[in-house]
Amino acid sequence: MPRPRIMKHVRLLVLTEDLPQASLTLAQTESFHPDTRPPLEPALTGLPGRIYRDTYYQARSRLDKIAKLIAVPEDPMLDPALDQVRVVEPAELAQLNDWLGQIWQKASGYEEDLRRLDDQERLIREQEAALANFQHLQIDLRMLRNKTRFLDFYVGIVPRENLRQLEGAVGLADHLLHVYMQRGDQSHVVIIGPTGTTEAQLSAVLNAAGFQPLPIPEGLDDDPQQLRQDLEAQHLTNRIRRQSEYERIAEWSTPFLERLVAARRTLMLAEPLVALDPSVRSSGHLVHLAGWVPARAVDDLTARLSQSLALPFDLRVRDPLPAERKLVPTVATKNRLLEPFAMLVQQYGIPEYGEVDPTPLFAVTFLLMFGSMFGDVGQGAAIAGLAWWLRARLGRFWLFGLMAGLASMGFGFVYGSIFGYEEVLPALWMSPIHDPILMLKIALAYGVVFLTSACLIAIYNRLVIKNWWGALFGHHGIVNLIFYLALVWGGLHLGRGESFGTVPTLLVGTTLAALAGYAWRHLEAPLGEKILVVFIETLETVIGYISNTLSFLRIAAFSLNHVALSIAVFTLAGMMGAFGHVITVILGNVFILVLEGGIVMIQVMRLQYYEGFSRYFGGEGHAFAPLKLRRGSAPS
C-alpha cells in the first residue's frame, strides 16, 4: 500500500529584522507550506507585513501595466543561485514602488494617446461606411451637413442597444430618427427635427445615448474619388501618428529598460514575504511563522536557516496532531507514469493527509477494466498512436492515452482481436463472445474483489487516524465487510443450486443486527423516526452491496458489446463490394473507437468514482503548495 509522505509542523520564531531573509530562505527550500492559523499565544497579534504586502501589490500591478505597453526583456537571471538571492528591505520596495508609479503616470499618458488614435481610426472607418452608403442616395447630401432655416440634421452612430429608447425620446422632442445602416453593434442614424427650443433637450438625450456625430465632408457629391483619397489620407496620417507614438515610447523607455528588468527581479525576491503574510504574526521584535514541511526536508531547512539568518532564531518541529489532519497538505504524486491518473483522481478530490493515495490502485484497475472492455490490438494501437501523435497538444495527459491503448492492445492479444478480425491473431485465451456466461462470472468476481479491496482501504484509513468505532461499525467498515463476504458466500451457494447456508445466514443476520444496533445507538430522533431511519439504512446496506456488485457486470457487457459491434460492422461490410467492404470496415472501426471508446472510458470512470472512491476516498485534502521564488513575469 503506498504510504503518504510524512509531514511535520514547524514553528519558527525570528526577530523582525530577519523576517525578509527568513522568507527568502524558506522560498528557496521549496518545502515550506504556510500554516495561516493564528498562534495560540495571545500576545502574538501584530501583522508586521501588511504595509510591505500592500506596497508589493501596488508595485507589481504597476509593473504589469507598464509591461503591457513596453516590451520588458526577459531576465537572464531567472534562476538566481543562492549567492544572488538577497533581502528586499521595505525602504527599497517603497522606493521601487514610487519610481514605478512615476513611470506608469507617463506610460498612462502614452496609452491615452494610443486610445485616442484607436478612436479616431474607428470613427474614420464608420465614416467611410456611412459615406459609401450615402453615395447611392439621390438627394442633395449638402443638406445633411448644415442646419437649414427650419430643420436640424444630426448624422452619426449610436450603440444598437440604445436605439429603441433613443427613438422614443427623440420623438418626444419632435424629431424623427431613421436608421440607414447597421454595422456591428453600432447603428448609423439620421435624426431630423425643427430648429428651436428642443435643441437643448435633444442634446442631453443624444449625450445620454452615446451618440457620436459623423461629419459629412465637403465634396461628397462632387468628387467621390477625391473623398476616398482624403479618407485614405486620414488613415495614413493615423498610422503615421501611431508609428510615431510607438517610436516615442521606445525612445522614452530605452534608458530604463534594464531598471525595469531589475524591478521584476526585485519583486520576485520580495514575493515570498508577501506570500507568507497571512501566516506571519508578531509581538514587538519577535515574529512567529508556522507551516508544514515534509519530514525529509526538515534537516535541510534547519541547515539553510542556520546559514542565512544573522540573528538567533528558534525552530520547533512536531508531528501533526490528530485534530489537524484536515489542515495538513498532501504532497502530490511525482511519478511520471502515474501523473495523468493523478489528474483524474484530483477531479474527485485530493487525498487527506494520512489517507491512502488511490492513484496507483486507480491506475491499475482503470487499465484492467478499460483493456478488458475494449480489447483489440488494432484499435488499441490506434489509441496509443493517436496519443503519441498528439502528445504536444495533450501535454502530460498523453501518457494516459498511450497506456490505455497498450492495455487495449494487451487484451486484444488475449481475445485474439485485431480491428475486429478474430481470425487473424490466435487468442491467448478466448474471445468474449465465445462464452458470455463465463465473462459475466469473471466480471462479478472482479467486482467482489474490487469492492472488498475498497472496504479494506476504507478500514485502513480509519485505523490510521485511530477511528476504531468507525473502522468497525462505520460504512464499509469491518462489520460491513463481513456482511458483504457472507452475502457473497451465500450467493455462491445459491449459484450452485444449494441453499444459502446456515453459517452465511447467521453471519448476515448478526452483522446486519450489529449495524442496525450501532445506528440505533447513535441516532437521536423520536422513536418512530428512529425505527424508520434504521430500517431504511439497513435495507439500503443490503440493496447497495448487491447493486454495486452487479454494477460490475457492465465490464462483461461492454466486452461483449465490443465484439457485437464488430460483428455488425462486418455484416454491413459483407453486403458491399470489395471497395465498399474496405471503407465500411475502416469507418466502422473509427465509429467503434470514437463512440464505444468514449462510452467505455465514461463507464470505467463511473465504476472508479462511484463503486470505488465513494467507499474509501474522502478527497477533502488540499495540495502541498510550498513557498517558492516565482520565475519570470507571471501576473500576481
Add this chain to the structure above:
Amino acid sequence: MSNAAAHAYLNTRVAVMATRLFDPDTIGQLSQLQLPELAERFGLAALLDEQLSARTRGRAIEQTLIQVLLGELQVLVRPMPATERAVVLAWGRKYALFNLKTLIRGKLYALDQQEIRDSLFDLPTIIDPPDQELLRAENVPELLRQLEAGPHRLIARQAREAYEQRREPFALEAAIDQRYYAGLARQVMQFYDTNLHPLQQLIGAELDRTALLWLLRFRFSYQFSPSETFYQLVPSMRLLHRERLLALVNVEDLAGVLAALPPPLDALLTECRTIIDVQRHMGRHVAHAAQRLLLQSPSAVARALAYLMLREMDLYLLFALIQGRLLNLSTEVVDIALEIIEPTCPWILAPTGGPAARHRAATA
C-alpha cells in the same frame, strides 16, 4: 419528469427559507428591541463593539446583511438550470453595481485608494467577479480605458463625458441603473415556458415601480424634459410599457400622472400627494405581488426570486431599525422607517429640484 418533480428540491428550499420572512407582528416586536437584543437575535456582534463609530458599525452591519442575502441567493441558485440561474444572478448583481458606482465615483473625485476600497462591499465571486484592473486604476483616464475594454463599455462614453465635461457622475449612475433593469427584463424574456408568466408578473411589478418613480423624480424633481425622462426609463413588460410611458412623460404634474395610470395603479395611488407616498405604496404593491407568487406560483424560479425580494425588503427594514438605534433617532422616526406608522412630518411638500436639476440649470 414533471416540472414539480424537477424543482422539488428548490421548492422545498424556498419553503423552508420562507419561514424566516418577517410578518407584521415580527416587525412590531423588533421595533421594541434595543441594540444588544437585536445583536443577540440576529448574531450581529459588530453592534456591540462600542469602540467603533456608529458609521463603522452601521457599515459592518450593512455588509453582514448583504452577505446573508447573497449567501441565501447562492444556496437557491445551486440546483437551478442555466437560464433560471441567470435571471436570479442578474437580479443579485445590483450589489455589484453598487461597487461599480462607488469605484467610479471614488476615482472621479480622486479619493484615496484605501478609502475607496473600504467603501466597497465584499461580495461573492458569483455576483461580482473581482475586477482588480478597475480597482488598481491610478487615474481617471486609466479607469475609463478599463471600462471601455470590459463589459461596461457601453457606459464608458458617458463616463468619459462625465469626466471631461461635467464631472458630475449622475448621468453615468443613471445609465448603470438603466442597464441593470434593461438586462433583467431581457433575462426574463428568455423564458418561454411556464416560468415566463410568473416572472413577468414579478419583475414586471418591480419594473413598474422603478419606471414610475424614475418618471416622477426625473420629471418633477430634476425638471428633465419629457424626452430626457423617457430615455432614462426602462419599459416594463406589465403595466408601464413603452407606449404608456411615452404618454405619461408628457403629463405636466404629479396628480396628472397618477390619474393617467392604468388600473390597478390608479386606485392604489389615488391618495398619494408626494413622490415619497408613491414610493411607499409601490413598495407595498411589489411586496404583495411577491408574496402572492411565493404562496401560489407553480414556478420554482419565480418563487425563489420572490423570496429573495421579500427577504431583501426585510433586511432593509432591519438595517433601518439598527441605523435608527445607532443614530439615536426617535422611536417615531424609526417606526415611520419601518412603515409601522404613516409619516406625519409636515415638511413633506411637493418635490423641488435636486442636485441634477441645479446642475443643469447652472450649465444651461
